[in-house]
Amino acid sequence: MNLSPQIEIQIIATVVAVACALPGVFLVLRRMALMSDAISHAILLGIVLAFFVVEDLASPFLIIAAAITGVITVALVELLHGTGLVREDAAIGIVFPALFSGGVILISRYAGSVHLDTDAVLLGELAFAWMERSTVFGYDLPKSLWVMGGILLINIIFIILFYKELKLATFDAGLAAALGFSPVLVHYGLMTLVSVTAVGAFDTVGSILVVALMIAPPATAYLLTDRLSYMLGLSALNGIASAITGYWLARWLDASIAGAMATMSGVFFLLTFLLAPTRGLIAIARRRVRQRWQFAQTMLTIHLLNHEDSPEAQQERRIEHLDEHLRWTPSFAERVVRYAERQGTIQSDAGDLMLTEQGRQVAHEGLSMSEATPDQRSGFAVS
Amino acid sequence: MELLHNLFFDYTLRTVAQGSATLGIVSGALGTYAVLRKQSLLGDAISHAAWPGIALAFLLTGSKAPLVLVLGAAAAGWIGTLFVMGIVNTTRIKDDSALGLVLSVFFGFGLVLLTAFIQKMPNANQAGLDKFLFGQAAALMERDVKTMASLGIIALLIMMVFWKDFKLLSFDPGFGASLGFRMRWLDVLLTTLIVIAIVLGLQTVGVVLMSAMVVAPAAAARQWTDRLGVMVFLSALFGAVAGVSGALISSSTARIPTGPTIVLCISAIVLVSMTLAPNRGLVWNWIRHQRNRRQLRIEMVLDDLYALTLQHEDLEHRHSVRVLNAMSAGRGGVKRSLEELEARGWARRVGTEWALTPKGLAEAERLTEMRGN
Numbered sequence: 001m002n003l004s005p006q007i008e009i010q011i012i013a014t015v016v017a018v019a020c021a022l023p024g025v026f027l028v029l030r031r032m033a034l035m036s037d038a039i040s041h042a043i044l045l046g047i048v049l050a051f052f053v054v055e056d057l058a059s060p061f062l063i064i065a066a067a068i069t070g071v072i073t074v075a076l077v078e079l080l081h082g083t084g085l086v087r088e089d090a091a092i093g094i095v096f097p098a099l100f101s102g103g104v105i106l107i108s109r110y111a112g113s114v115h116l117d118t119d120a121v122l123l124g125e126l127a128f129a130w131m132e133r134s135t136v137f138g139y140d141l142p143k144s145l146w147v148m149g150g151i152l153l154i155n156i157i158f159i160i161l162f163y164k165e166l167k168l169a170t171f172d173a174g175l176a177a178a179l180g181f182s183p184v185l186v187h188y189g190l191m192t193l194v195s196v197t198a199v200g201a202f203d204t205v206g207s208i209l210v211v212a213l214m215i216a217p218p219a220t221a222y223l224l225t226d227r228l229s230y231m232l233g234l235s236a237l238n239g240i241a242s243a244i245t246g247y248w249l250a251r252w253l254d255a256s257i258a259g260a261m262a263t264m265s266g267v268f269f270l271l272t273f274l275l276a277p278t279r280g281l282i283a284i285a286r287r288r289v290r291q292r293w294q295f296a297q298t299m300l301t302i303h304l305l306n307h308e309d310s311p312e313a314q315q316e317r318r319i320e321h322l323d324e325h326l327r328w329t330p331s332f333a334e335r336v337v338r339y340a341e342r343q344g345t346i347q348s349d350a351g352d353l354m355l356t357e358q359g360r361q362v363a364h365e366g367l368s369m370s371e372a373t374p375d376q377r378s379g380f381a382v383s
Numbered sequence: 384m385e386l387l388h389n390l391f392f393d394y395t396l397r398t399v400a401q402g403s404a405t406l407g408i409v410s411g412a413l414g415t416y417a418v419l420r421k422q423s424l425l426g427d428a429i430s431h432a433a434w435p436g437i438a439l440a441f442l443l444t445g446s447k448a449p450l451v452l453v454l455g456a457a458a459a460g461w462i463g464t465l466f467v468m469g470i471v472n473t474t475r476i477k478d479d480s481a482l483g484l485v486l487s488v489f490f491g492f493g494l495v496l497l498t499a500f501i502q503k504m505p506n507a508n509q510a511g512l513d514k515f516l517f518g519q520a521a522a523l524m525e526r527d528v529k530t531m532a533s534l535g536i537i538a539l540l541i542m543m544v545f546w547k548d549f550k551l552l553s554f555d556p557g558f559g560a561s562l563g564f565r566m567r568w569l570d571v572l573l574t575t576l577i578v579i580a581i582v583l584g585l586q587t588v589g590v591v592l593m594s595a596m597v598v599a600p601a602a603a604a605r606q607w608t609d610r611l612g613v614m615v616f617l618s619a620l621f622g623a624v625a626g627v628s629g630a631l632i633s634s635s636t637a638r639i640p641t642g643p644t645i646v647l648c649i650s651a652i653v654l655v656s657m658t659l660a661p662n663r664g665l666v667w668n669w670i671r672h673q674r675n676r677r678q679l680r681i682e683m684v685l686d687d688l689y690a691l692t693l694q695h696e697d698l699e700h701r702h703s704v705r706v707l708n709a710m711s712a713g714r715g716g717v718k719r720s721l722e723e724l725e726a727r728g729w730a731r732r733v734g735t736e737w738a739l740t741p742k743g744l745a746e747a748e749r750l751t752e753m754r755g756n
Contacts, residue, residue, distance in 0.1 A: 027480075028476075028477075028480045031477050031479050031480075032479065033477075033479040033480040033482070033483040033484075034424055034427075034479045034482060034483050036483065037427065037483055037486070037487075041591070080657075083657065083665060085605075085606060085657050085663055085665075086602050086605070086657075087418075087421060087423065089421060089422075089423040089424045089479075090418055090423040090598050090601075090602045092423075092424065093423045093424055093426070093427065093594055093595060093597075093598035093599070093602075094595065094598055094599050094602055094650065094653055097591075097592050097594065097595030097599075097646050097650070098595070098646060098647060098650035100591065100592065100643075101592060101595075101642075101643030101644070101646040101647050101650075102643075102647065104517065104640060104642075104643040105639055105640065105643045105644065105647070108638050108639065108640050109638050109639060208431065208486075208487055208490045208491075208591075209487060209490070209491050209494075211483050211486070211487035212484070212487030212488050212490075212491050214483075215480055215483040215484050215487065216484050216487070216488060218480075219476050219480045219481075219484050222475070222476060222480075223474060223475075223476070249495075250495070253495065253499035254498075254499060254503070255494075255495045255496075255498040255499030256494045256495060256497075256498040256499075258491065258494065259490075259491040259492065259493070259494030259495040259497075259498060260491070260495050261491070262487055262488050262490070262491020262492070262494070263488065263491045263492045263495050265488065265491075266484070266488030266489075266491070266492065269484060269488070273470065273474065279474060279475070281473060284473065
């Protein structure tokens with residue numbers, strides 16, 4: 001198998017992105033997104049300490065040590081939070097900078113003997129990831145592809161095997177505990193997964209951009225769907241899209257690939273944030289506008305219905321009169337009338353407004369809605 | 384001694400110490416509000432978001448003057464905060480995801496700017512921008528410290544002018560709004576001050592670790608007091624102490640970066656505060672717990688002895704320890720509790736048996752009465 005470096009880098013980027021996006025879905029849903037930030041920084045200390053023991057940067061022991069550090073970080077945060085003296089967010093903000101500082105100090109102190117560079121840890125470098133190769137099962141592929149491929153496989157298997165448990169513990173931890181699934185076990189299983197993924201990804205994309213790949217695609221997917229399975233799929237797709245477009249952006253600008261991937265994942269989020277079908281800003285704004293006109297129309301029809309057979313109907317039906325009665329400015333009244341006409345709820349004859357049959361129905365519906373209990377009303381609004 | 388001498392007469396060390404102390408004071412004082420308002424990790428997002436601002440400010444102006452870079456950082460940090468608030472307010476995405484998203488994406492964008500444009504500049508004198516990653520306190524110059532100090536003083540002055548308003552905002556924004564204060568505006572102002580505090584520290588402590596300087600001093604100060612004024616003061620003090628001691632330690636030892644050392648110092652202060660602070664501290668808590676337990680045990684043994692006594696005509700009837708042991712249902716410590724009772728004059732020992740004294744009887748009756756049965 002002889003792939004060009006260009007293709008190989010894109011494959012590695014894709015694999016890293018998907019491997020990060022899958023556990024990220026659960027982080028976002030469980031409101032623990034910043035754990036990924038904490039873990040990805042804190043594992044530096046584990047990597048450095050393990051390096052002092054085995055003195056080999058390529059040793060798989062480093063990954064294990066870093067993963068353990070990740071879990072310890074989570075435990076420390078919970079320990080601190082458990083004392084009741086600090087809030088959880090403050091606990092995160094205290095624990096990981098301390099561990100990370102320890103790692104940075106050790107690296108700088110023994111910089112001569114450690115071929116670890118703090119910049120590399122933070123920023124990663126995908127462009128050279130294809131150079132270091134290893135042959136497994138007769139296939140000669142970049143080492144990072146083997147590592148991240150393995151981690152991706154572990155993530156997929158874990159999620160498939162414990163899909164039900166993860167889902168339950170995520171959406172209803174109380175029920176999960178009552179049914180005998182241990183939420184704590186699921187929690188730590190997930191955290192181990194996040195740690196392992198962060199370790200695997202840190203030397204290709206760096207510890208801060210791991211956070212982007214873990215959070216941005218799931219957050220984007222969260223705006224698009226209500227189903228966990230779709231969210232996993234959409235996150236993975238979004239991760240792939242960020243990886244490929246990020247690669248080409250980086251090539252075009254001759255910039256850091258990891259940075260460009262993170263930027264693209266942010267761009268995709270922004271686009272979704274604006275354009276998502278029901279949850280996007282534009283969709284929300286349009287819905288608001290439509291509701292405003294509908295409400296005004298309902299008011300108008302009710303007003304006309306009230307005065308339909310009364311003696312002062314002649315006067316009340318005049319468009320100029322709406323200003324006094326509904327406190328509408330003339331221009332707004334004009335626009336509401338035009339809207340209602342288009343909807344076929346009223347007919348206007350030179351400023352003289354008449355309800356149509358359909359308009360009467362709208363008015364009755366509006367009246368019955370206002371008499372309904374608050375619960376029914378909100379139910380109506382949702383449907 | 385030599386260290387102290389250097390602190391005052393060595394130019395570099397003095398500058399670094401002054402800079403670190405300034406950042407500690409400002410971020411400590413303003414961090415108090417972030418921690419109280421459950422926005423501890425906003426600092427993390429702001430500091431990371433500031434990075435592309437620094438890069439853009441440099442790209443646009445070509446200047447590395449501290450004020451220019453600080454302004455760029457502040458603007459970007461501000462935009463990042465706006466994004467976080469916008470996402471949280473308009474979508475169902477929670478604050479943790481919004482913070483993580485903004486901090487990592489902004490940081491990635493900063494990295495793109497750095498690698499795509501700045502590192503390719505002909506006079507590739509970009510080393511100054513790398514410093515913002517971990518900070519490089521040793522490169523602090525007097526003019527940097529002056530910029531930091533003047534901005535910091537302005538921020539602290541504004542904080543004092545709006546003291547009452549910020550207090551209201553932190554503890555009961557709903558009440559504040561009902562009194563006619565413009566809470567939204569105050570929120571924006573306070574966030575701006577926090578952005579300034581963070582941006583001031585970037586050159587010394589760096590983008591990655593700056594968030595700790597916002598959270599940790601305040602979290603430590605919280606353990607010692609329940610009063611806002613004292614907390615702000617203590618937090619600033621802790622920040623300053625950590626700043627200066629971090630600067631001293633890293634200058635006296637070879638190859639130890641200042642930023643991480645300062646962070647470790649403040650972490651140590653947090654640890655000490657959480658353990659030793661009166662009332663809230665863990666040690667204090669443990670002692671109180673033990674004392675309560677002992678008191679409860681004594682009362683239970685007294686109760687048991689009283690129950691036994693009531694079974695007999697003779698109120699001074701003696702009972703063996705074994706019976707009391709059985710009644711204590713394995714809680715243990717019966718013997719020690721009896722000795723304590725004896726010391727208080729509520730029980731007396733006769734051989735291996737025990738009886739209530741009249742005083743003990745009265746006490747047991749009082750306790751029973753107090754419990755309402």
